[in-house]
Amino acid sequence: MSQTSANQSFIARLIAKIRETKSAVCVGLDPRMEQLPEEILAKNRPASTAEIAAAYEHFCRLVIDVVAPLVPIVKPQAAFFEAQGPAGMLALGRVCHYAADAGLLVILDGKRNDIGSTASAYAQAYLGPGTASAWGTDALTVSPYLGEDSLSPFLGVAEAKQAGIFILVKTSNPGGGQYQDLLTPEVPLYQQVAKQVEGYAAASKGDQPYGCAGAVVGATYPEQLAELRKLMPSTWFLIPGYGSQGGTSADVAHAFDSQGLGAIVNSSRGIHFAYQKEPYASEFGEAKWQEAVEAAVKAMTKDLQENTPLGKLLTAG
Amino acid sequence: MSQTSANQSFIARLIAKIRETKSAVCVGLDPRMEQLPEEILAKNRPASTAEIAAAYEHFCRLVIDVVAPLVPIVKPQAAFFEAQGPAGMLALGRVCHYAADAGLLVILDGKRNDIGSTASAYAQAYLGPGTASAWGTDALTVSPYLGEDSLSPFLGVAEAKQAGIFILVKTSNPGGGQYQDLLTPEVPLYQQVAKQVEGYAAASKGDQPYGCAGAVVGATYPEQLAELRKLMPSTWFLIPGYGSQGGTSADVAHAFDSQGLGAIVNSSRGIHFAYQKEPYASEFGEAKWQEAVEAAVKAMTKDLQENTPLGKLLTAG
Numbered sequence: 001m002s003q004t005s006a007n008q009s010f011i012a013r014l015i016a017k018i019r020e021t022k023s024a025v026c027v028g029l030d031p032r033m034e035q036l037p038e039e040i041l042a043k044n045r046p047a048s049t050a051e052i053a054a055a056y057e058h059f060c061r062l063v064i065d066v067v068a069p070l071v072p073i074v075k076p077q078a079a080f081f082e083a084q085g086p087a088g089m090l091a092l093g094r095v096c097h098y099a100a101d102a103g104l105l106v107i108l109d110g111k112r113n114d115i116g117s118t119a120s121a122y123a124q125a126y127l128g129p130g131t132a133s134a135w136g137t138d139a140l141t142v143s144p145y146l147g148e149d150s151l152s153p154f155l156g157v158a159e160a161k162q163a164g165i166f167i168l169v170k171t172s173n174p175g176g177g178q179y180q181d182l183l184t185p186e187v188p189l190y191q192q193v194a195k196q197v198e199g200y201a202a203a204s205k206g207d208q209p210y211g212c213a214g215a216v217v218g219a220t221y222p223e224q225l226a227e228l229r230k231l232m233p234s235t236w237f238l239i240p241g242y243g244s245q246g247g248t249s250a251d252v253a254h255a256f257d258s259q260g261l262g263a264i265v266n267s268s269r270g271i272h273f274a275y276q277k278e279p280y281a282s283e284f285g286e287a288k289w290q291e292a293v294e295a296a297v298k299a300m301t302k303d304l305q306e307n308t309p310l311g312k313l314l315t316a317g
Numbered sequence: 318m319s320q321t322s323a324n325q326s327f328i329a330r331l332i333a334k335i336r337e338t339k340s341a342v343c344v345g346l347d348p349r350m351e352q353l354p355e356e357i358l359a360k361n362r363p364a365s366t367a368e369i370a371a372a373y374e375h376f377c378r379l380v381i382d383v384v385a386p387l388v389p390i391v392k393p394q395a396a397f398f399e400a401q402g403p404a405g406m407l408a409l410g411r412v413c414h415y416a417a418d419a420g421l422l423v424i425l426d427g428k429r430n431d432i433g434s435t436a437s438a439y440a441q442a443y444l445g446p447g448t449a450s451a452w453g454t455d456a457l458t459v460s461p462y463l464g465e466d467s468l469s470p471f472l473g474v475a476e477a478k479q480a481g482i483f484i485l486v487k488t489s490n491p492g493g494g495q496y497q498d499l500l501t502p503e504v505p506l507y508q509q510v511a512k513q514v515e516g517y518a519a520a521s522k523g524d525q526p527y528g529c530a531g532a533v534v535g536a537t538y539p540e541q542l543a544e545l546r547k548l549m550p551s552t553w554f555l556i557p558g559y560g561s562q563g564g565t566s567a568d569v570a571h572a573f574d575s576q577g578l579g580a581i582v583n584s585s586r587g588i589h590f591a592y593q594k595e596p597y598a599s600e601f602g603e604a605k606w607q608e609a610v611e612a613a614v615k616a617m618t619k620d621l622q623e624n625t626p627l628g629k630l631l632t633a634g
Contacts, residue, residue: 111460175432179506
């Protein structure tokens with residue numbers, strides 16, 4: 001189904017998938033019991049962690065069935081699976097492999113971080129390509145607080161395995177600025193992290209426009225997003241905060257380069273629980289929740305095509 | 318086996334276990350294929366992730382058998398289990414429950430972090446008490462880069478579930494200072510984090526000397542450790558970096574309060590792979606690796622009893 005090859009770098013595979021699907025949407029997979037459609041709950045009214053994990057897996061497979069032809073990449077959120085204990089992790093592994101088998105690239109949103117050989121162990125766990133990793137994932141989100149010797153092991157494995165990492169630089173949450181915006185002797189902390197990430201990205205890009213080290217930069221602070229795009233010309237951005245958190249296509253437009261590359265924009269609840277919100281609640285309702293997923297993902301793709309530089313890529317290609 | 322009760326706070330249970338075992342040693346569980354004793358490998362020469370995970374579980378159970386009567390707490394490192402995929406996580410869950418059933422408190426070293434309801438999901442996953450959590454764990458290490466609204470959900474669950482969290486403040490790795498030591502308008506970044514953690518600890522301590530929010534502070538920077546002890550009088554410290562990373566009992570002495578409370582000191586490889594290092598390599602060798610574990614853990618406990626304020630607690634009690 002995918003036109004990509006595991007011999008290509010993560011960025012090359014990502015760009016190929018963006019061209020193929022004409023979309024820069026990353027579909028987050030954040031299953032929550034209290035929001036699952038009745039169809040899922042009715043089949044298997046879940047009580048134990050194993051039953052909840054089975055419901056999450058069923059739900060995510062049905063979401064993947066809808067979005068696989070429409071988007072380049074999905075991003076399962078590890079926390080919701082881990083909350084169901086070991087059974088949840090078995091479900092997570094199956095969901096990731098199912099997505100990879102459907103031709104999707106997979107970022108695990110795990111925000112992992114540690115030092116030395118422990119960081120390498122996380123990297124070996126989650127860095128792909130796809131079905132070649134123990135979890136079926138291509139890329140991983142990584143937290144930077146432990147510093148350079150906690151990040152470089154991830155980079156080494158990402159380069160060796162043609163995989164990707166996305167390091168938290170400037171996050172989308174209201175409290176993200178508490179530490180990230182603190183002024184250090186030269187620049188705010190998040191720009192210190194940005195410099196490190198850009199260095200990794202520039203050193204690893206080879207003949208690609210972007211390196212295997214990416215950055216998580218929230219949609220909710222558009223000025224800082226625009227500034228970081230300039231500071232980080234070799235770094236691909238993963239943008240959370242579109243939709244539910246208030247970020248718009250005008251905000252995320254700053255994340256793309258002039259060719260329409262350089263960013264993927266995530267939405268989780270806004271897509272897979274679209275049936276709960278207008279206009280999809282009225283148009284489809286709970287019974288047609290998969291149609292609501294399809295409509296929401298198509299609307300988001302169109303919004304980005306029309307209101308960000310992504311449109312240029314598609315007309316040029 | 319344990320004299321503690323799940324109705325007590327994490328700190329009350331920890332203090333009771335320290336008094337019972339006369340030890341402030343936290344035994345890290347960091348299984349690595351290349352260092353497993355021949356006894357483990359011979360039974361089940363591991364090749365697949367499932368076989369490696371089984372070997373890790375077998376090894377950790379045998380370590381727990383030795384240390385359960387000798388120390389208050391163990392700290393499995395999630396990364397080494399996650400590196401073996403879903404099979405590794407099944408093994409991790411069984412290891413944590415085995416430790417809890419043996420009367421040990423369990424900190425999962427996962428350095429998890431996220432925002433809002435996602436942070437709550439991690440907290441629900443790993444915050445105990447013990448066998449009451451999906452993973453059999455009492456406490457979790459947490460990374461602070463995402464700021465206050467990423468930490469408060471962990472605190473809320475920790476308070477509700479009588480569990481503990483240990484937030485990374487000043488880590489033991491050489492590169493830890495890259496961001497943590499950056500000077501912000503008032504104080505270095507790690508002190509900003511320290512202030513936040515101490516606020517949580519003070520607010521949650523109730524009738525205990527310490528609150529449920531703890532801090533990870535490395536043994537390798539003893540001056541900063543001493544300074545943080547003064548800044549954080551309500552915060553229990555989890556100290557990595559003893560032994561293998563060069564920290565000594567004289568260094569970690571600063572982490573204890575004048576009563577001998579307030580700190581647990583972790584050693585991982587230095588204990589469970591003690592058979593590979595002198596003096597234990599000569600005295601026991603690979604065949605008697607469990608005796609080496611016992612000797613190493615007893616030596617570390619004695620070192621802390623004799624060279625830190627912990628000794629006062631034991632003579633007073």
